[in-house]
Amino acid sequence: xxxxxxxxxxxxxxxxxxxxxxxxxxxxxxxxxxxxxxxxxxxxxxxxxxxxxxxxxxxxxxxxxxxxxxxxxxxxxxxxxxxxxxxxxxxxxxxxxxxxxxxxxxxxxxxxxxxxxxxxxxxxxxxxxxxxxxxxxxxxxxxxxxxxxxxxxxxxxxxxxxxxxxxxxxxxxxxxxxxxxxxxxxxxxx
Numbered sequence: 672x673x674x675x676x677x678x679x680x681x682x683x684x685x686x687x688x689x690x691x692x693x694x695x696x697x698x699x700x701x702x703x704x705x706x707x708x709x710x711x712x713x714x715x716x717x718x719x720x721x722x723x724x725x726x727x728x729x730x731x732x733x734x735x736x737x738x739x740x741x742x743x744x745x746x747x748x749x750x751x752x753x754x755x756x757x758x759x760x761x762x763x764x765x766x767x768x769x770x771x772x773x774x775x776x777x778x779x780x781x782x783x784x785x786x787x788x789x790x791x792x793x794x795x796x797x798x799x800x801x802x803x804x805x806x807x808x809x810x811x812x813x814x815x816x817x818x819x820x821x822x823x824x825x826x827x828x829x830x831x832x833x834x835x836x837x838x839x840x841x842x843x844x845x846x847x848x849x850x851x852x853x854x855x856x857x858x859x860x861x
Contacts, residue, residue, distance in 0.1 A: 703764055709769070733790075776833055805820075
């Protein structure tokens with residue numbers, strides 16, 4: 672396979688700033704994705720925000736991916752993707768971090784390998800998105816000001832967007848206690 676030169680304007684600045692880090696970049700439909708090591712993710716994202724050649728002043732979104740059963744080989748089972756925008760240069764860049772679990776993933780056990788540094792200190796908009804990634808995938812963010820579930824209830828026994836979670840659940844809906852209204856009804860059938 673022949674290597675193709677990707678001509679995203681921020682890549683040269685990143686290479687100059689981090690010469691000792693092995694970085695990879697991919698491009699699909701003119702959208703560039705930079706793959707970075709988890710231990711350097713926060714540092715690289717701070718650089719992308721603060722460097723005047725890059726000036727990624729907006730975190731548009733961040734999300735999680737579970738590659739379990741994916742047809743093509745991936746560097747790790749999970750990934751977190753940061754979608755960045757530079758309004759000054761009218762540029763977009765995705766930054767992707769791969770994480771591999773070290774323990775079995777069907778429950779809610781805390782896995783030390785599924786941790787990233789929070790970027791809420793860089794972009795306040797990351798607060799709820801990081802909570803969603805934690806809630807749905809079990810990836811935790813060090814330094815997050817309020818890392819708790821955001822979509823599922825507090826005692827939910829799983830992270831439901833993990834691919835090893837059954838599509839019909841594990842009985843949570845069938846065994847969930849309905850709230851009763853003051854008139855005695857449960858609101859069923861509304």
